[in-house]
Amino acid sequence: TSSASIGASVLMSKHVSVYNIPISYSFKTGLFFKKNSNAYENLAIKAIIPIAQKKLDGLDVTTGNITELKTTGLGDAILKVNYNLAIQKMFFSFGVLAKLPTAKENNMVKGHNLPIGTGSTDIDLSLFCSKSYENKINAHASLGYDIRTKMDKDGITYDYGNRLNVMVGGDYFINIFNVGADFAFYSIANDNISATSYSIDMPGI
Numbered sequence: 106t107s108s109a110s111i112g113a114s115v116l117m118s119k120h121v122s123v124y125n126i127p128i129s130y131s132f133k134t135g136l137f138f139k140k141n142s143n144a145y146e147n148l149a150i151k152a153i154i155p156i157a158q159k160k161l162d163g164l165d166v167t168t169g170n171i172t173e174l175k176t177t178g179l180g181d182a183i184l185k186v187n188y189n190l191a192i193q194k195m196f197f198s199f200g201v202l203a204k205l206p207t208a209k210e211n212n213m214v215k216g217h218n219l220p221i222g223t224g225s226t227d228i229d230l231s232l233f234c235s236k237s238y239e240n241k242i243n244a245h246a247s248l249g250y251d252i253r254t255k256m257d258k259d260g261i262t263y264d265y266g267n268r269l270n271v272m273v274g275g276d277y278f279i280n281i282f283n284v285g286a287d288f289a290f291y292s293i294a295n296d297n298i299s300a301t302s303y304s305i306d307m308p309g310i
Contacts, residue, residue: 106132106133107130107131107132107133108129108130108131108132109128109129109130109131110127110128110129110130111126111127111128111129112126112127113125113127120159120160120161121157121158121159122157122158123155123156123157123158123180124155124156124157124158125153125154125155125156126153126154126155126156127151127152127153127154128151128152128153128154129149129150129151129152130149130150130151131147131148131149131150132147132148133145133146133147134146134147134148136148136188137190138190138192141192143192143193144190144191144192145190145191145192146188146189146190147188147189148186148187148188148189149185149186149187149189150184150185150186150187151183151184151185151186151187152182152183152184152185153182153183153184153185154179154182155179155180155181155182155183156177156178156179156180157177157178157179157180157208157221157222158175158176158177159174159175159176159177159219159221160173160174160175160176161173161174161219162174163215164216164217165215165216166215166216166217167215167216172215174214174215174217174219175214176212176214176219176221178208178209178212178221179207179208179209179221180207180208180221180222181204181205181206181207181208181222181223182204182205182207183202183203183204183205184202184203184205185200185201185202185203186200186201187199187200188200194236194237194238195234195235196233196234196235196236197232197233197234198231198232198233198234199232199233200229200230200231200232200233201228201229201230201231202228202229202230202231203226203227203228203229204223204226204227204228204229205226206222206223206224206225206226207222208220208221208222208223208224209221209222210222210224225253225254225255226254227251227252227253227254228251228252229249229250229251229252230249230250230251230252231247231248231249231250231270232247232248232249233245233246233247234246234247240278241278242275242276242278243275243276243277243278244274244275245273245274245275246272246273246274247270247271247272248270248271248272249268249269249270249271250267250268250269250270251267251268251269251270252267253266253267253268266293267293268291268292268293269290269291269292270289270290270291271289271290271291272287272288272289272290273287273288274286274287274288
């Protein structure tokens with residue numbers, strides 16, 4: 106079976122607004138478990154086309170007055186591919202995401218450069234797995250590695266650093282509640298960050 110979808114979303118703030126157009130397509134495949142009837146495999150492909158708008162107050166170098174600087178254009182596009190596998194109450198997902206530098210870096214507005222994108226190509230690799238036990242306990246873990254390429258601008262090299270993400274957690278179903286906890290670790294260049302989160306959810310709400 107296969108499915109396709111197209112949608113829209115908006116992220117708005119005082120100075121930046123992003124209008125996203127996500128386009129998705131997924132289909133069943135038999136890459137590794139074609140002869141196993143208990144396994145379900147599919148590939149999911151998603152593209153996100155962003156239209157970004159930036160605005161702020163600045164000096165108009167032509168008139169010498171403070172004025173609103175505003176620009177709108179194509180942002181950095183995102184392409185993501187996921188391989189998903191469900192087998193014997195276990196779920197695995199491996200994904201590759203690429204952020205492409207499709208936005209303008211040199212975007213002059215009234216004497217000021219208002220770049221719409223970062224100018225770098227970023228690659229994110231992710232692996233997620235989960236297993237359920239007796240329909241009450243669910244354990245999950247994920248591993249991700251974000252590759253950030255360098256960007257050169259005005260003779261300056263910007264290096265945002267690669268990032269490693271590790272997360273383990275689980276949840277337990279009690280009556281109408283899901284009680285869960287996640288433990289996460291992030292490593293960005295030479296900086297390490299640890300985090301813990303807890304949750305209680307009511308399914309369907």
